[in-house]
Amino acid sequence: MKRIMALCLMAFMAFGGLAIAADDTVRIGVFLPLTGQNAFGGQLELEGVQMAHKEAPTVLGKKVELFVVDNKSDKVEAGLATQRLIEKDKVQAIIGTYGSSLAMAGGENSEKAGIPQVGTSCTNPLVTQGKKYIFRVCFIDPLQGAGAATYAYKTLGLKKAAMLVDVASDYAVGLSNFFKKSFTKMGGQVVSTLNYSSGDQDFTAQLTKIIAEKPDVLFIPSYFAEGAIIMKQARELGATFKIMGGDAMDNPEITKIGGKAVEGFVQTTFPYDPSMKEMNPTAKK
Template sequence: MRKLFVVVLCVGLLLGGVVSAQETIRIGANLEMTGAVAAYGQMIWEGVNLIREIVGDTVLGKKVELVLVDNKSDKVEAANATTRLIDKENVVAIIGPAISGSMLAAGPICEEKQIPIISATATNPLVTQGKKFVFRACFLDPYQAAAAAQFAREDLKAETAAVLSDIAQDYCVALGNFFKEEFEKRGGKVIVEQHCKTGDQDFSAQLTTIINANPDLLYVPNYYTEIALICRQARDLGYEGIILSADGADAPELFSVGGDAVEGLYHTAIWDATKGLNDIGQKYIDLYKERFGKDPNMFGALGADAYLILIHAIERAGSTDPVKIREAIEDTENLDVVTGKVTIENGDALKPVVVRKVEGGKFVFVKTVTVE
């Protein structure tokens, strides 16, 4: 430790002054750079660095220094990385793991040590529940389902609905339940509920029951393969009503499996990579396309959001005190980030939900929905 100090001091003197740790603001990045979900962490890291090119890396007159630690897509490693970033690297805040399991391991440590941590993409409600120093940049599944129900009632004018959800996936079941609750809260009626399982190929029994009930809308909050097959079989059986899904539809395979049958499908999404909802979002999209020659991904965009939320919180706090930064994050309201505007409430992100429609074999932006 003494040798390291001497080296830094000498470099500082050579540059004409003493280098102080106070001249930088250290932010940790506890991400999945290797392991089972390495792609998620790598995309988030890519987004964080890209947005730094756009907005700069200085806040309160100090340079922001990012300290990356690979959690190897492992809960124990995520906890260890959190401890290292706080105790050894002296970070004032952390951009946390991508997945909920690792955030659930990291969050309690940050809570105990009073260091704010924000995940780009962890959606489990337990991640932030009962915590003051744990945040997320993405919306929760209940919020997405509520947005779908609001869109179904107000824009699609659906009075009745059917729900066909994948009972083998907690994500799908939860979305279906939350949609029903919100749809009926808004005066609609879910007249039939059916279930399938991941890997099913034949949905004729469920669809026959649904078609006989004659709902205005069919809500299928599943993953893309089952959605595509359900659309094909529903159309073959003569169903002509509206089909609405969630962000599980967002994959190229929806089109290759569903073909013409998915034409007209609506779905809710985190964002639309072809249309910036504000100036910072458009700049991000343009730079990403210029740099990589393709549309940006959701994980990188939400990583950029997490960075922007932190930087603006530090600026508003006027301090590098982690407690004051935490307070400023919680006070975030209508902040322009890459995916739109975001407000933080009880650690969770409230932001517009994008609605898209399949037209001509591709997703086309329809509108954004802010749950009221």
């Protein structure tokens, strides 16, 4: 962990955005959704940041100080969060954030100020596209969209797909487009694409229309809370098609919300490599 922290710090220095403060302290800003729709993911990422800081409170002989701001799962708040970190807290680098829309909103300030910003789970390629100071350490949606489409078409033999997409989410819109591009390229057919907006709770109208199209699979690039509700309502309406989603569904809460409707659900998520044994002690913590 200390070696990783040191490498990250040297990378920041290489871009010239990390000038060590006069008191020999490295000031790292962290902006995450600690409340609101994406709070579960934000809290997990904060735990990881805090664990890394506990194990490596100093790097290259410099004290590392964290400044944490809640972006409240809101794009406007994400922009205000990075603005505060840059202007008030005088950070020299920023970590964040869970949620591609939030990362893009906050990243505008970081890019303008020349402050390196590193995201851990913002998978939309637009987060870093055309940016000099914005980075990520995760896979991107073209990869998982293609992966989901390939698994559906080639492994499961599903030829007709429908999509239910949150049009207020850059993540959902992007991932659905990448799924559709790969699925149709292989010969699959997308028979229906319907929309909703973040926070919606009733999907019966869209699902009724989708069921009428008789797809083999419904792709929902949703966050876990809405995704679980969609699955539950789909099964209550008698839907028997396979349901698939992306990494934002990777949350144990989906079983509490969706109940038995979650059985058989397939999603893409971060891969685990058993050969990476040196990571096991950290993962257990």
